[in-house]
Amino acid sequence: MRLQYGDAENAFRAELVAWLAEHTPPRELLEAPRLSSAHLPDWARAWQRTLFDAGWLVPGWPPEYGGRNATPAQQMIYFEELSAREIPRTLNPQALGIIAPSIRDYGTDEQRERFVLPTLRAEIAWSLGMSEPGAGSDLASLTTKAVVDGDEFVVNGQKVWTSGAHHSDWCLCFVRTDPDAPKHKGISALIIDMTSPGIECRPFAELSEPDFTDFNEVFFTDVRVPRANLLGAMNAGWPITQGSLAHERAMLWIDYAYLVQRAVRAMQSLADRRGPDGGRLGDDAHFRDVLAGYYVDSVALMAMGYRGFSKFMAGKSNPEHSLLKLYGSETMQQCLLAAVEFLGPEALDRDVAGPRMWREGGWSVQYLRSFSGTIPGGTSEIQRNIIAERVLGLPR
């Protein structure tokens, strides 16, 4: 299938670009240090609300949720334009990308009314309670348990890596409600008020950005949750963990593709600098080889993304998702490592202009931070397993 933009797509792009030019917050706000992925400063709430009111927050959603029923091709244009301009549509990505669509798709009318619109309008912030010390890649092994007691669940257990938990108002938390069922069939999803007695968040520092504390251990001790906060049916939480993101998943590659492009452009900008041996990097044959190689990777990534998207539009299965996640996150990491090695000790200098892909920090911080891309949403090893089994047909 050929991917071509028609008049409707071109008009959509023009309208979006003109709107962004007029409304995007100043760069110093967009790039200001952040406290966590659930901390919403006033400007970020206002920006998300502005997007929502204009129908630009979730353009693929129907108008009753502030969308404009944008077609998949228009949504791709939307994500491309935002990525190219490095404009975040929210500072609480787990809420917008995972939790709001899950409640929209699996929630009751009352839950939708109570949670979806306030989330889209940035009135409430969320964390996602999936991983546990003994359940990450093998999420179905989770052991945090919830027992029914009258009109409530009583929750006990521990989550870990819970991004932004200490700043979140609510947590979409996956718990075991039937310990005797096969492990995928005894899991339920609960919407938990993070101010409930018995919840303790223990934030822990990250190696790469000492001032940005996103990860938490979250302990639940006899936490009482109304039964009305069960999302979906009892013991039917597993499909929710698999996400209600069919459309957005087909767009996730765009982020990686643009991050890799940005890393390559930033590396290109090092050409005039002197390497540790005093020579100009742009004159170094090895630097030129490596940079050209990553440039080719960035173009290949984009081409592979469009191919996967065309297949998605044609209703065909597109295993490109795993290929793109693996290739994109690892290429970015390798490109950043190469730049760090060429710069030598200067890579530690925060003032050497780097790609600024993650808020702040020089090249070495950007490199360390890139490891986060190869872990969530299925680690690189898990992606390789998927490719081996589902694309190459190797035995499980």
Ligand SMILES: Cc1cc2nc3c(=O)[nH]c(=O)nc-3n(C[C@H](O)[C@H](O)[C@H](O)COP(=O)(O)OP(=O)(O)OC[C@H]3O[C@@H](n4cnc5c(N)ncnc54)[C@H](O)[C@@H]3O)c2cc1C
């Ligand atoms: C930036 C970031 C944000 C995150 N935010 C959240 C969040 O908000 N909420 C949340 O619940 N979790 C979050 N996580 C956690 C994330 O989902 C887990 O780290 C991830 O699922 C991997 O689980 P694990 O860390 O327990 O590693 P494990 O699953 O214990 O894996 C350890 C190692 O073994 C490998 N491995 C595991 N199984 C296999 C296999 N079958 N075959 C081959 N190799 C295997 C893995 O690839 C990895 O290298 C976040 C993680 C990161 C990095």
